Amino acid sequence: MEPTQFLEAQFEPDLVAQIKANSSPKTFKANDVIMDIGLPVQFMPIILKGAIKILQEDDEGEELLLYFLEKGETCAMTLQCCLGNAKSQIRAIAEVDTDVLMVPVKFMDEWAAKYSSWRKFVFESYHERFVEMMQAIDSIAFQNLDDRLSNYLLEKRKLHENDIVQITHQEIAYDLHSSRVVVSRLLKKLENRGDIKLHRNSIDLSNL
DNA sequence: CCATTAAGATACT
DNA sequence: AGTATCTTAATGG
Numbered sequence: 001m002e003p004t005q006f007l008e009a010q011f012e013p014d015l016v017a018q019i020k021a022n023s024s025p026k027t028f029k030a031n032d033v034i035m036d037i038g039l040p041v042q043f044m045p046i047i048l049k050g051a052i053k054i055l056q057e058d059d060e061g062e063e064l065l066l067y068f069l070e071k072g073e074t075c076a077m078t079l080q081c082c083l084g085n086a087k088s089q090i091r092a093i094a095e096v097d098t099d100v101l102m103v104p105v106k107f108m109d110e111w112a113a114k115y116s117s118w119r120k121f122v123f124e125s126y127h128e129r130f131v132e133m134m135q136a137i138d139s140i141a142f143q144n145l146d147d148r149l150s151n152y153l154l155e156k157r158k159l160h161e162n163d164i165v166q167i168t169h170q171e172i173a174y175d176l177h178s179s180r181v182v183v184s185r186l187l188k189k190l191e192n193r194g195d196i197k198l199h200r201n202s203i204d205l206s207n208l
Numbered sequence: 209c210c211a212t213t214a215a216g217a218t219a220c221t
Numbered sequence: 222a223g224t225a226t227c228t229t230a231a232t233g234g
Contacts, residue, residue, distance in 0.1 A: 145222075168214060179223055184215060200214060200231055209234100216229070221222100 050098025076129035
């Protein structure tokens with residue numbers, strides 16, 4: 001299937017042509033840093049394949065996982081950067097091997113004025129990310145780590161399209177803002193329940 | 209072998 | 222739930 005097929009499904013033919021003519025396809029390997037905090041935002045990525053992890057950094061330099069972006073989605077932070085300050089507030093890391101269309105930000109204004117489907121796309125992106133961030137806040141404030149870990153693992157399995165996820169307890173701890181020992185404890189609990197199987201550097205999620 | 213590092217264990221806050 | 226510390230196990234030279 002054409003990776004850009006979803007463009008035709010939601011944008012005017014005219015706009016699809018504009019997008020194709022003015023954006024460059026780019027490929028990232030898993031764990032590549034696509035955008036970093038403080039860097040100028042020159043492109044808006046539209047994801048064709050794969051997934052991107054978006055995170056913030058707190059005052060101590062600790063990372064905070066905001067959300068994952070998937071196929072057909074774009075980063076609302078980029079949109080915001082087009083309106084005012086051009087520096088990125090976030091770090092974006094390829095979660096798996098990922099293909100994106102890099103759209104130069106200079107087209108944002110023009111397309112928003114000209115194409116209603118683009119305005120809709122931008123608004124909906126904002127809305128989706130807003131909802132995701134609300135959920136991220138909610139889960140940190142009110143959910144126990146137990147549930148957050150389970151949700152995190154389910155998300156991983158979906159994004160990687162694989163029951164066996166390559167990850168260390170330490171990396172999970174960073175993403176969930178917890179410590180390695182605590183994550184190990186909770187993972188062991190899940191294993192004893194038969195939900196997962198633990199290995200060095202990987203976790204088998206086929207029974208989760 | 210040995211060095212490195214992920215993960216397990218224990219004890220304390 | 223989190224920190225500190227020690228032990229054990231896997232991995233790669």
